[in-house]
Amino acid sequence: MTTPEPPHRAPDQTSPPADHADKARTALQRIADLRAWLFLAFLILAFELWSRVSFGGTFLFNPFNIQSIAIFAVAPLLLATGQTFVIISGGIDLSMGFIMGLAAVVAAHVINWATPGMGLPMAVLFGALVAIAVAAVPGVVNGLLVSRLKVPPFIGTLGMFGVARGVAFLLAGGTTVPVQNSFFAALGNGRFYGVPWIVIITAVFVLVMHYLLSQTRFGQHNYAIGANVQAASRAGIDIKSHLLRLYILSGICAGLAGFLYAARFSAGAAQAGEPLLLDSVAAVVIGGASLFGGSGTILGTVAGAFVIAVIQYGLVFINVAPFWQFISVGIVIIISVLIDQAQRRFSGGRQSE
Amino acid sequence: MNDMTPLLEVRHLSKSFGPVQALSDLSMKVHAGEVVALAGDNGAGKTTLIKAISGVYRPTSGEVLLRGEPVQFNSPQEAREKGIETIYQDLALADNLTIGANIFLGREPMRRALGFLPVLDRRKMAQAAKATMALLDFHVSRLDAPVSNFSGGQRQAVAIGRAVYWNAQILIMDEPTAALGVPEQRKVIALIHQLKAQGRGVIFISHNLQDIFAVSDRIVVLRRGVQAGERRISETSHDEVVKLMIGG
Numbered sequence: 001m002t003t004p005e006p007p008h009r010a011p012d013q014t015s016p017p018a019d020h021a022d023k024a025r026t027a028l029q030r031i032a033d034l035r036a037w038l039f040l041a042f043l044i045l046a047f048e049l050w051s052r053v054s055f056g057g058t059f060l061f062n063p064f065n066i067q068s069i070a071i072f073a074v075a076p077l078l079l080a081t082g083q084t085f086v087i088i089s090g091g092i093d094l095s096m097g098f099i100m101g102l103a104a105v106v107a108a109h110v111i112n113w114a115t116p117g118m119g120l121p122m123a124v125l126f127g128a129l130v131a132i133a134v135a136a137v138p139g140v141v142n143g144l145l146v147s148r149l150k151v152p153p154f155i156g157t158l159g160m161f162g163v164a165r166g167v168a169f170l171l172a173g174g175t176t177v178p179v180q181n182s183f184f185a186a187l188g189n190g191r192f193y194g195v196p197w198i199v200i201i202t203a204v205f206v207l208v209m210h211y212l213l214s215q216t217r218f219g220q221h222n223y224a225i226g227a228n229v230q231a232a233s234r235a236g237i238d239i240k241s242h243l244l245r246l247y248i249l250s251g252i253c254a255g256l257a258g259f260l261y262a263a264r265f266s267a268g269a270a271q272a273g274e275p276l277l278l279d280s281v282a283a284v285v286i287g288g289a290s291l292f293g294g295s296g297t298i299l300g301t302v303a304g305a306f307v308i309a310v311i312q313y314g315l316v317f318i319n320v321a322p323f324w325q326f327i328s329v330g331i332v333i334i335i336s337v338l339i340d341q342a343q344r345r346f347s348g349g350r351q352s353e
Numbered sequence: 354m355n356d357m358t359p360l361l362e363v364r365h366l367s368k369s370f371g372p373v374q375a376l377s378d379l380s381m382k383v384h385a386g387e388v389v390a391l392a393g394d395n396g397a398g399k400t401t402l403i404k405a406i407s408g409v410y411r412p413t414s415g416e417v418l419l420r421g422e423p424v425q426f427n428s429p430q431e432a433r434e435k436g437i438e439t440i441y442q443d444l445a446l447a448d449n450l451t452i453g454a455n456i457f458l459g460r461e462p463m464r465r466a467l468g469f470l471p472v473l474d475r476r477k478m479a480q481a482a483k484a485t486m487a488l489l490d491f492h493v494s495r496l497d498a499p500v501s502n503f504s505g506g507q508r509q510a511v512a513i514g515r516a517v518y519w520n521a522q523i524l525i526m527d528e529p530t531a532a533l534g535v536p537e538q539r540k541v542i543a544l545i546h547q548l549k550a551q552g553r554g555v556i557f558i559s560h561n562l563q564d565i566f567a568v569s570d571r572i573v574v575l576r577r578g579v580q581a582g583e584r585r586i587s588e589t590s591h592d593e594v595v596k597l598m599i600g601g
Contacts, residue, residue, distance in 0.1 A: 211472075215470075215472040216473065220450070220473060223447065223450060224447035227448050227450070228446065228448065231445040231458070232447065235459035236430050236433075236459040237459045294448070295449055
């Protein structure tokens with residue numbers, strides 16, 4: 001590593017800081033970056049008030065509600081963490097929903113096959129590994145399509161959406177695949193000090209993904225590629241291998257989501273992730289990422305996923321017709337994107353490109 | 354190093370693309386602490402020349418010498434490792450990252466958090482950013498702000514700062530002032546004076562004769578792939594340079 005040389009000039013020739021006008025901008029950007037958490041706080045407050053006024057009970061301080069929301073959020077959140085990486089790079093992965101279904105079906109079959117020979121826990125572990133490995137395969141294909149063959153991510157992953165869907169339904173024989181393994185059922189529905197195991201597994205995984213995005217070169221390069229792929233390439237970043245690893249990562253996220261889905265219901269279903277794909281994109285966008293790439297965080301996505309889960313669960317809780325969920329989530333997405341656009345205009349730079 | 358040995362020398366360089374001779378038999382020198390302007394109309398071969406120097410193209414014939422040693426680059430990365438850095442017109446920065454992250458893009462320093470977990474060493478990046486930008490008389494206090502918060506001239510300074518940090522001895526600047534307002538252009542001209550004072554060599558491509566006359570020591574004029582003339586800035590005039598460019 002080279003260190004900068006000492007200045008070749010007299011120290012008294014200094015000019016004032018060049019960036020004094022930017023402090024207000026940065027503060028506003030910070031607030032905009034936190035918008036998903038503000039949404040979430042607002043929603044929880046609103047449901048709490050509603051609950052107190054109309055039932056005289058609490059919404060937030062009822063452990064059953066918290067657990068239900070957390071379990072509800074597991075699968076969309078897992079998809080959304082992978083989607084966050086892909087969207088920050090400027091891409092999108094439409095195949096995640098059916099990769100999740102494929103992984104759920106594979107997990108169910110493998111655990112059923114392995115249980116007699118391996119015993120209960122080993123069969124589950126083996127099923128997890130195989131399901132995640134199988135989920136990585138469409139990830140590899142997506143990655144190769146996008147990185148080597150320059151297929152736009154929207155189209156390439158749409159193709160894999162179809163392939164993964166078909167394979168999952170073929171493997172499942174067009175039906176759900178029940179699993180006979182009590183350890184698996186305990187994993188999917190058991191609790192540790194009151195916290196469901198699948199929530200613990202998801203939380204640990206999301207933390208690892210947060211570390212990967214915010215603290216490693218892989219994460220840093222992901223942001224750079226999303227902002228300016230030419231600059232990243234000129235800086236010596238291997239774009240092809242990065243994109244390949246990126247789509248494998250999103251496949252793995254979907255694989256874990258599928259495995260935990262199968263655990264929760266003791267069954268694998270090809271359509272497990274079908275309604276969740278767009279929720280995952282919505283969570284990422286509400287969490288502050290831009291579909292143009294270059295921005296977003298895992299913590300924002302966590303808030304985004306919980307915004308959706310709280311709306312969906314909360315509206316049922318206060319006994320509103322479920323179709324209002326779609327309307328509310330839709331409005332939150334639009335507001336979120338409007339904030340993103342305003343922030344972009346305000347902070348300058350990109351709109352001129 | 355002998356003071357008379359040029360930092361960079363190009364000897365009889367030619368480059369053809371199939372039947373098209375983009376550059377023929379061009380020679381030029383850049384000494385330490387010298388700014389050499391490259392001028393010429395569109396298609397005169399300026400870009401071909403800098404791409405041949407910076408490792409993007411392999412020359413068809415001729416050679417490039419770095420401190421008197423012949424060198425051959427197979428990629429821009431190889432040229433960069435030898436201290437030849439190109440700063441592009443369209444600012445090769447990631448706008449969403451900080452100055453420090455841009456300086457270290459692709460070679461980020463790591464540290465161990467809690468003794469085992471490798472994490473990006475943001476403090477080192479910020480400190481290096483501050484020190485490097487101070488070298489360019491560009492004083493930043495908000496090292497955690499993305500570079501999109503800064504103006505065009507300031508971002509140009511970040512791109513130059515990255516080259517300086519990685520110890521580039523030769524900076525090739527392709528139209529560094531083209532996209533900027535007048536005060537920003539002055540700032541970039543001042544930056545080039547800094548680089549010169551630090552003993553680096555600069556190749557400066559511009560269409561703006563005022564900028565060229567403000568900052569360069571010599572000017573090399575290209576016309577249709579051949580050298581139309583070379584002048585000391587102190588011994589020439591706008592009129593003469595324009596005549597060389599258009600072949601009057």
